């Protein structure tokens with residue numbers, strides 16, 4: 001008998017995705033799809049896994065922004081840190097025909113003192129591969145993590161985006177609140193310390 005392949009780890013418990021009620025979202029899906037039934041038998045919505053380095057997860061992210069040269073060891077190290085913290089819900093869509101990651105979105109939980117030690121959510125790093133765009137997958141992955149934040153007990157979720165994506169996020173229920181929708185940034189020369 002040959003050596004067994006090492007078991008892959010999920011970043012978070014995949015059964016959480018079974019608890020999402022897509023009827024709670026104001027987003028309209030036509031035809032209707034959900035995280036559990038994404039419309040095609042070859043599409044899978046799930047938490048990030050250790051093997052996704054080899055399934056093109058970082059190549060997919062590079063359609064969002066500069067990813068840099070990341071070795072598999074660096075990827076696994078960051079994955080282990082996120083998993084140990086338990087506040088990162090990187091969620092992906094895989095095309096099971098090619099075993100490629102074709103989209104993803106990250107929900108990050110922030111623990112607060114305010115609001116009775118409340119927890120709030122941030123939406124980060126949303127991307128769908130350009131050859132798969134316009135098929136509701138962007139909406140699907142964002143609604144998935146948005147509903148997940150509610151299931152986890154967050155009191156709100158927010159995001160930053162380019163102006164042209166405001167209609168996209170509005171269609172999912174995000175609101176640009178009057179007098180409270182500015183985003184400000186201060187960039188540092190730093191890279192990779194903590």
Ligand SMILES: CC(=O)SCCNC(=O)CCNC(=O)[C@H](O)C(C)(C)COP(=O)(O)OP(=O)(O)OC[C@H]1O[C@@H](n2cnc3c(N)ncnc32)[C@H](O)[C@@H]1OP(=O)(O)O
Nearest residue numbers: 064124125126127128133134135136137138139159161168
């Ligand atoms: C918080 C953040 O991470 S913001 C960063 C978002 N990511 C990026 O900009 C990366 C590059 N872009 C992408 O990956 C994709 O274009 C995404 C993720 C924004 C959208 O993915 P898609 O799979 O094409 O979206 P989907 O098919 O679900 O479209 C949903 C709706 O939004 C609209 N929409 C999608 N992309 C855009 C866009 N760039 N500008 C305006 N409207 C858009 C669609 O027309 C569609 O409208 P409809 O429901 O009335 O038909």
